[in-house]
Amino acid sequence: MRFRKKRTQESEVFTDSLNDILFILLMFFLIVATLANPNVIKVGLPKGTRDTKAKQQIMVSIDKNQQFYIGTTPISSSGFDSSLAAEIARFRTQTDTPTVVINADTTAFYGEVYRIMLLAKKEKAKVVARID
Numbered sequence: 725m726r727f728r729k730k731r732t733q734e735s736e737v738f739t740d741s742l743n744d745i746l747f748i749l750l751m752f753f754l755i756v757a758t759l760a761n762p763n764v765i766k767v768g769l770p771k772g773t774r775d776t777k778a779k780q781q782i783m784v785s786i787d788k789n790q791q792f793y794i795g796t797t798p799i800s801s802s803g804f805d806s807s808l809a810a811e812i813a814r815f816r817t818q819t820d821t822p823t824v825v826i827n828a829d830t831t832a833f834y835g836e837v838y839r840i841m842l843l844a845k846k847e848k849a850k851v852v853a854r855i856d
Contacts, residue, residue, distance in 0.1 A: 781815050782824045782849070784808065784840055786832040805843055812847040826853040 785793040792799045799807050808824075815822035824844040828837045837853060844851045 781822045782808075782811050784824055784826045786826070786828040786836060786840075788829045788831045790832060790836070792836075804840075808840070808843055809847055812844065812849050815849075821848065821850055823850040823852060826851065828853065 783793075783795050787793070790801070792801055792804045794804075794807055794811055812822055812824065824840075826837055826840055828834075841851045841853060
């Protein structure tokens, strides 16, 4: 009995370029997935009628001539501590913790700014300092 050898050529699929395309697609989808907005569902959120930003309650300013102001009222340096304490006490009746915003000129003495900050902290008020 004679067996014949089958000489069939097996076909191959050249997949090198397919691997390149799959890698590029994978990288594209990874990048797009990180940039996509996770909030896909659009929801109508309620709008407030009031401004929720913190109001600047007590404005303290020091100009280049070392003149002190509470709001727009000039205050002498000798009576400034008592005026600021009275202003904080007046605002304390309206809110729990009043905020003191200090606007100081760049030529103002930083020791005075620090002294005002300590005074406001002693009166249990929040302090924000802005140096222009």
